[in-house]
Amino acid sequence: MNINLKVWRQEQDTKKGMFKTYRLQDIDPNISFLEMLDILNNKLIKKKLDPVAFDHDCREGICGSCGFMINGQPHGPQKATTVCQLYMRSFNSENEIVLEPFRASSFKIVKDLSIDRTAFDRIIYAGGFVPVDTGGAEEANLTIVEKANADESFLSAACIGCGACVAACKNSSAMLFTAAKVSHLALLPQGEPDKKERVQKMVATMDEEGFGACTNTGACSAECPKEISQENIARLNREFIKSQL
Amino acid sequence: MNDFILDSKVPSGPLHRNWSNHKEDLGALSEEKANKYKIIIIGTGLAGASAAATLAEKGFNVDAFSYHESPRRAHSIAAQGGINAAKNYKNDGDSIMRLFYDTIKGGDFRSREENVYRLAELSANIIDQCVAQGVPFAREYGGLLDNRSFGGVQVSRTFYARGQTGQQLLLGAYSALSRQLSKGKVCFFPRHDMLDIVVVDGKAKGVVTRNLLNGKIRSHYADAVILATGGYSNAYYLSTNAMASNVTANWRAHRKGALFANPSFTQIHPTCIPVKNNFQSKLTLMSESLRNDGRVWVPKKKNDLRKPNDISENERDYYLERIYPAFGNLVPRDVASRRTKEVCDNGQGVGKTGIAVYLDFKRVIQDKGKQYVQEKYGNLFDMYQKITDEDPYTTPMKIYPAVHYTMGGLWVDYNLMTTIPGLFSIGESNFSDHGANRLGASALMQALADGYFIVPHTITDYLSKETPGSLNKTNQSTFESVAHNTKQEIEKIMNIKGTLVVDEIHKELGKIVWDKVGMSRNSEGLRKALEDIPKIKEKFWTKLLIPGSKEDFNQELEKALRLKDFIELAELMALDALDRKESCGGHFREEFQTKENEAKRNDMEFMYVAAWQYNKDGKPKLFKENLEYKNVKLKTRSYK
Numbered sequence: 001m002n003i004n005l006k007v008w009r010q011e012q013d014t015k016k017g018m019f020k021t022y023r024l025q026d027i028d029p030n031i032s033f034l035e036m037l038d039i040l041n042n043k044l045i046k047k048k049l050d051p052v053a054f055d056h057d058c059r060e061g062i063c064g065s066c067g068f069m070i071n072g073q074p075h076g077p078q079k080a081t082t083v084c085q086l087y088m089r090s091f092n093s094e095n096e097i098v099l100e101p102f103r104a105s106s107f108k109i110v111k112d113l114s115i116d117r118t119a120f121d122r123i124i125y126a127g128g129f130v131p132v133d134t135g136g137a138e139e140a141n142l143t144i145v146e147k148a149n150a151d152e153s154f155l156s157a158a159c160i161g162c163g164a165c166v167a168a169c170k171n172s173s174a175m176l177f178t179a180a181k182v183s184h185l186a187l188l189p190q191g192e193p194d195k196k197e198r199v200q201k202m203v204a205t206m207d208e209e210g211f212g213a214c215t216n217t218g219a220c221s222a223e224c225p226k227e228i229s230q231e232n233i234a235r236l237n238r239e240f241i242k243s244q245l
Numbered sequence: 246m247n248d249f250i251l252d253s254k255v256p257s258g259p260l261h262r263n264w265s266n267h268k269e270d271l272g273a274l275s276e277e278k279a280n281k282y283k284i285i286i287i288g289t290g291l292a293g294a295s296a297a298a299t300l301a302e303k304g305f306n307v308d309a310f311s312y313h314e315s316p317r318r319a320h321s322i323a324a325q326g327g328i329n330a331a332k333n334y335k336n337d338g339d340s341i342m343r344l345f346y347d348t349i350k351g352g353d354f355r356s357r358e359e360n361v362y363r364l365a366e367l368s369a370n371i372i373d374q375c376v377a378q379g380v381p382f383a384r385e386y387g388g389l390l391d392n393r394s395f396g397g398v399q400v401s402r403t404f405y406a407r408g409q410t411g412q413q414l415l416l417g418a419y420s421a422l423s424r425q426l427s428k429g430k431v432c433f434f435p436r437h438d439m440l441d442i443v444v445v446d447g448k449a450k451g452v453v454t455r456n457l458l459n460g461k462i463r464s465h466y467a468d469a470v471i472l473a474t475g476g477y478s479n480a481y482y483l484s485t486n487a488m489a490s491n492v493t494a495n496w497r498a499h500r501k502g503a504l505f506a507n508p509s510f511t512q513i514h515p516t517c518i519p520v521k522n523n524f525q526s527k528l529t530l531m532s533e534s535l536r537n538d539g540r541v542w543v544p545k546k547k548n549d550l551r552k553p554n555d556i557s558e559n560e561r562d563y564y565l566e567r568i569y570p571a572f573g574n575l576v577p578r579d580v581a582s583r584r585t586k587e588v589c590d591n592g593q594g595v596g597k598t599g600i601a602v603y604l605d606f607k608r609v610i611q612d613k614g615k616q617y618v619q620e621k622y623g624n625l626f627d628m629y630q631k632i633t634d635e636d637p638y639t640t641p642m643k644i645y646p647a648v649h650y651t652m653g654g655l656w657v658d659y660n661l662m663t664t665i666p667g668l669f670s671i672g673e674s675n676f677s678d679h680g681a682n683r684l685g686a687s688a689l690m691q692a693l694a695d696g697y698f699i700v701p702h703t704i705t706d707y708l709s710k711e712t713p714g715s716l717n718k719t720n721q722s723t724f725e726s727v728a729h730n731t732k733q734e735i736e737k738i739m740n741i742k743g744t745l746v747v748d749e750i751h752k753e754l755g756k757i758v759w760d761k762v763g764m765s766r767n768s769e770g771l772r773k774a775l776e777d778i779p780k781i782k783e784k785f786w787t788k789l790l791i792p793g794s795k796e797d798f799n800q801e802l803e804k805a806l807r808l809k810d811f812i813e814l815a816e817l818m819a820l821d822a823l824d825r826k827e828s829c830g831g832h833f834r835e836e837f838q839t840k841e842n843e844a845k846r847n848d849m850e851f852m853y854v855a856a857w858q859y860n861k862d863g864k865p866k867l868f869k870e871n872l873e874y875k876n877v878k879l880k881t882r883s884y885k
Contacts, residue, residue: 030521031525063487153381190378
């Protein structure tokens with residue numbers, strides 16, 4: 001297949017960016033999207049041009065490194081799929097494919113499609129943990145967790161921190177990301193003792209980092225490659241209100 | 246470099262008292278005193294993050310470096326199946342002794358008894374720790390923790406979180422690390438590569454790093470350094486490791502005097518999605534847990550091009566069940582991989598390339614229903630479908646072995662210290678516990694045992710004998726000169742200005758290593774590899790083309806610096822494989838096999854750890870650490 005790429009090129013956050021177009025011919029539909037970009041980059045390098053920078057690592061959809069907008073959608077057209085798990089067979093020959101970084105004022109552009117999502121880390125540093133030291137933990141099976149809660153907690157904890165939720169949101173809100181971590185711990189007895197402090201600190205940091213407010217549009221959840229449910233946001237709101245009582 | 250005798254420092258008492266006795270003898274530091282020391286940790290995956298958090302809790306100041314933007318992206322996150330622990334929750338007779346024995350036997354009697362026993366002993370604490378952190382392990386309806394089976398053992402001792410156990414454990418360690426980051430006890434340097442280690446008066450005192458965002462080279466001082474930088478599977482180019490996983494930190498330490506142990510002991514995992522074309526950039530693992538319910542088979546007839554569902558039961562060869570009736574599909578990884586290669590070499594492989602076998606779930610779906618399979622393996626099935634465009638619920642998966650893990654690594658003593666005093670190595674980056682073959686669900690266990698429970702004690706002992714911050718002006722020049730050398734090397738690479746991109750050279754290297762130092766090896770092939778790898782090195786230094794500038798975010802330059810070290814390592818892998826004239830675990834030498842094509846060990850001559858010393862001007866020098874088995878009886882592994 002042949003494709004026409006329109007790629008956002010930007011040297012760094014402080015410089016102005018622009019779209020550039022590239023045409024690739026005879027692309028095997030069974031290669032992955034990132035392998036297609038590898039091909040593009042190797043061609044650019046051979047022509048002594050600068051390759052397109054993009055984040056990626058595990059290429060198995062779990063590390064959360066990859067992610068950019070493909071034709072206006074975070075991670076592209078396939079539901080519940082990160083860019084690295086997307087294959088060229090999802091596109092038609094002669095399609096134009098537009099690539100842009102995840103755009104949000106809290107995510108600075110590193111270069112081209114590569115962004116800085118350390119704002120997410122700072123939200124976790126604020127309280128996304130159970131305050132236990134190493135050693136002295138009690139026998140694991142003394143903590144009984146109802147299977148339904150354990151399963152629900154796991155589904156929230158499955159967030160990969162890729163930032164698609166923020167990119168999908170018209171307000172650049174990080175509610176789904178924050179809510180997933182608050183939920184993961186709120187659903188477990190281990191998260192009980194410091195749950196008030198956790199939710200307050202995490203929400204405060206989310207605001208300080210400049211993420212927007214949540215208006216319950218649900219685009220975040222719809223575009224999430226791990227299908228983190230919007231219920232998490234309801235749970236965060238509940239936890240937040242309860243914490244102020 | 247001087248000669249020395251490798252001292253493993255293993256305690257000599259009774260096995261079950263070794264670690265507790267040893268711990269009592271280790272020096273301690275109060276929190277107030279610990280606060281005067283700085284420790285550098287390279288890598289923040291399971292081993293690095295757990296060590297960083299625990300050391301900070303003890304009062305040490307930690308500088309942690311990663312080439313990722315966040316510790317949560319380390320490749321530990323991709324581990325699927327689970328983590329072993331001798332909890333005996335299933336009441337199936339599991340015990341520390343049994344986990345110890347399974348691991349020693351699984352490693353084909355090429356690991357240290359004392360280290361492995363300690364690992365088994367600590368396994369239960371790891372689960373306790375992780376549960377306390379809120380790791381959402383799978384549970385039974387009664388609310389207790391669930392277990393499943395893994396290859397090479399006959400008990401059920403693997404704890405899991407669907408097919409995302411590594412993710413959940415890493416997020417647990419990352420959360421503990423986050424807590425220390427919020428307190429300012431750990432300083433995290435994202436997007437930094439370690440490019441050299443600084444040795445002052447024979448002791449590790451710091452590192453030189455490159456900031457990947459702006460290319461700045463900087464040296465950092467510390468009282469001790471821990472390398473937690475994972476394995477070197479990407480020497481093969483195609484592996485299940487993440488794209489950036491590399492050997493650079495370990496190799497630079499090796500060049501500075503740290504011995505590298507058993508480099509040829511690499512693990513080829515039997516169940517991965519097969520290579521499909523030349524553009525393939527990496528391979529994807531399908532968790533070993535699938536072999537609990539999936540059955541491996543090929544058509545009995547050679548070159549049988551029919552669809553799998555058109556091949557009747559009596560025309561199928563369930564070769565693992567046939568050859569190994571006791572363990573069946575759950576034989577250890579090295580055995581399953583080699584048998585798979587054998588049937589494919591014999592023309593029974595399936596798919597377009599003929600380099601694949603089936604992993605079939607028809608029976609379990611019939612017996613227990615689709616929902617059962619979905620709940621246990623749902624994410625793996627989804628992933629398979631996305632990659633291959635085939636539905637594994639209705640048509641069998643196609644799988645083939647791929648490089649997955651490296652048992653070899655920096656040589657460490659019982660304290661996890663390398664041959665450079667003050668330099669420690671933990672997790673996959675050391676060679677310590679898995680011998681010549683690692684059992685499934687043991688990597689996570691080892692990474693966390695090292696990080697949470699071992700190195701925090703042993704490094705404290707080392708530091709208790711060191712004066713904190715003991716760096717004077719003359720030493721400063723050592724730091725400057727190491728940083729200067731690093732800059733010069735980068736300059737040299739930028740100036741090659743050839744015509745080949747990094748991936749092209751890496752692919753060539755990978756092909757040699759896979760063909761000659763892969764699933765089966767022989768003297769002729771290894772000698773050829775030793776002739777060909779220097780040609781790749783030559784090509785690297787004359788034909789490489791790096792775009793852009795060294796002062797920018799330059800992903801090609803990052804790759805080049807890693808490839809340079811892979812090339813040097815590959816030579817050592819081949820040399821080690823050639824030198825070990827026996828078959829054991831993942832190291833299968835065609836010249837040394839039984840009549841049934843099983844690995845034939847030579848305990849008389851090769852029951853040792855091969856630890857290699859770097860020699861700038863010539864052949865690496867071999868040091869042997871002889872292994873002694875006082876608590877287990879040596880025998881030929883049998884899974885029949």
